Amino acid sequence: MADDRPDDQRDERIATWLEPEPLDELTRRRLVAGAMQASSREAPSSGGSRRAWRWIATAAVIVVVLVGALAVFTAQSGNESQLSDARKQPGQSRDQTQQASPALGAASSPIDVGGFGNLDVPANLRRLRTALAHPRRAAVVPSNGGEAGSPSNELSTATCRDQLPAGTIIAVGSGTLDGRRALVVLTDRGDGSRSIDAVLADPCEVRPLA
């Protein structure tokens, strides 16, 4: 009986019973050839499909990168052209700039370079001058979308704004001078020169800074 020998030994008697008829040579060849054919039919398609997917993925990544780069380039060149358009309008008043067509929108508004605190402190004033010299780099995104309360709006309501030099207002920063609220304005005069002026409040006063 099979139980007479240890369980983990092969039972030679059962092995003898289980041995099947051997395959004839023709059947063996047919089985091998069938498997080879089936795998060769699949191999090119699956390999090709894998390759195709790899190409598609690569192409998709390239397209995404190109579209992104194009979008960034378009945005930058748009800003540049709008800025240069603004600079090419000598004599155009600040109000004209600010009331430009809706198509220009926020781009035609002066760039807000942010607040610099007490401008009686030379370091703060220096920082503000640097920011005005590179307004696009220093531009801040207003949390209220650039509407009410923005330096541009504040400037447009200043009663003494007509005392500013003629030209195009490029950028506006803010702070305090002599303890008074101050808007510091960079103006392109149209003759290649620029001026920096402070518009002080209470009472409204324009004070040249450069």
Add this chain to the structure above:
Amino acid sequence: MRDESDSVLAARASRGDRQALEVLLDRNVDRIHAVCRRVVGHPEDALDATQEAMIAIARGIDRFDGRAAFSTWCYRVATNAALDELRRRRRRPVPARPDGHEPVTPGPGVEDRVGARLDVDAALRALPDDFRVAVVLRDLCDLDYAEIAEVLDVPPGTVRSRISRGRALLVERLDPEGAGPPRTGNRLPSPVRQNDDG
């Protein structure tokens, strides 16, 4: 190439070497057929299962990671193909032909051989699939318990239990008096453990 081990051939085949794959399949077709033949129980269905298993091996050779012996992986694929074939056969209508009937050529002792084959097939058929597979893998394929556990993805204790009960049922049917092998004259070279380095 014929002298190279299965693992070397498998590595080459997985890299796309068709000749290595062909040698590998040719070398293992007997053991795959042996499993399918005894698990499925019907010669023609066993050939179908063998073909399916070989196709699966040829297509999936790049998934063979070499952690187990190639033969163990073959047995796993063959066992799954045989069990799939059994499930397909059970869904089919009952065939008109008598189960286990093989075309045979006339010759001396043919009745004894056919009779023995029918006895073995009938006895195996009476075993639950789990027992039959375990006994076939142990006593025909000579896998050890750990290998069978890996092939069947069950604990070794379960393998031991299935083999023990399967053997008892088989002996009960084929040799109830304990008088040795019944009417079987077909001692054949074992298809297992050939050219395998695992």
